[in-house]
Amino acid sequence: MNIIFVVIIRSFISFFSLLILVRLMGKQQMAQLTFFDYVVGITIGSIASTLSVQVNQNTTATLAGMGVWTILPILLAVLSVHNVWVRKVVEGEATVVIENSNILEKNLKKLHLSIDDLISQLRNQGVFSIADVEFALFEANGKLSILKKSQKQPVTPGDLNIQTQYEGLPTVLISDGVLLTDALYSLKLSNAWLQHQLGKQNIINISEVSIAQLDTKGNLYVDLMGDKQSYVISTQN
Template sequence: MPEWIDTVIRSFIFLAALFFMTKILGKKQISELSFFEYISGITIGSIAGEAITGLENSIIQGLLSIAIFSLITLLVDYLALKSKTVRNLVDGRGTVLIKDGKVLEDNLKKEKYTIDELSALLRQKDIYRVADVEFAVLEPRGTLSALLKKEHRPLTPKDIQLKVADEKEPQTIIMDGQIVDEALRSAGKSRGWLLTELAKLELTLENVFIGQVDSYGELTVDIYDDKMQVPSPSERPLLLATLKKVQADLEIFSLGTEDEASKAMYIKNAKLVQETIDKLTPYLSS
């Protein structure tokens, strides 16, 4: 057999073998690696490269070597799950780099990081002043976890005791002008509803690049023509405005009548509508 044909055959065999072994090892092999996984991945790749190009070696030996290293990696991962000692040995421990707004220089030198590199890691988290940081840890995988001081953290609805509605994952029901029926069913919508909503926007299905339905059942679209403006969903704001108008009208009616029974009825219903508005505002606000 010619050598180039042998090389092609070996390439396909080891490509399939590496793909199969990587699937077994899991997503960690293509995401953040521990020191051991990094070394193992390099070694497996080197073995595959040598087995593909080193024609004097047999395919069986190359596959056996890859299988051994894959099994060792799986074994180490299993032991790390069962033992914190092994986990600390393989993955390492986090190192505190900033505490109470002060950089711990000894820990920074220990991890061989410069102040420029630390600043770059902080900027990736939109932090530009070390003094704003309460606590920062360099994780075993090389990422930086930082906690801002309380006065510098973003304000949340909970901080001001504001009730907000829960949101679910938007469903992409149109892709490249084609309806995605599975996503449409997950959103609890029909094709008829979708076509009606598109007609309201004066669009056809072919005009739409991406269409999504949010947790409120509203359709938002991105069309091929970037110069064309598509109106935002307005059903919820309009409903909220209508409820507020009804409540205001009831109060006006209560002030404009001389009949005490009618006045009491208007006031009572105005309060009921206001209570409804208070409950629905988190869901109807834009």
């Protein structure tokens, strides 16, 4: 059999096997990527590439290796949910690097980070003065979590005893010029109602609309195709 044809077939097998295995591992792998997850991902990808182009490797054995490298992290993830010790070993723990505006150099050294790295991370989170920080922790996934001092935190409506209205998720009614009828009917609204709202801005054809979103306050956000003007249409009148 032609070597190119073999590689193509093995690449298809490798691609869809990797897709299935990644789905089995779940979104947690991307949402909270730890160093362990990173190493596992690289290893599985490396095995998949070997399956694709190394025609002298046994296909079944290589797939078995990919399966093992997928199943073991899943099992550890399940165990870590129920066992604190396993969770600490696999995922690690958060490390405090600033406490009451004092930099804990000893903990920075454990993480192999310099003060410049810490300051850079603080700036990425909009903090330019260490004096504003009550606590800063490096999470197991490498992200920096910051608690500002109470006098440096932004004022909220709750602080001022101001009552606010419920604000839920907006619903997309039109996407890329296509009417999403299920979303429209879930709100017990009709196509005629939507056409009426669009007509307030002389929008005749739904195909002109890039996206239309209705929020819980009754405001319809409409963005037109071709970088044209966007509108916020009140549906209350």
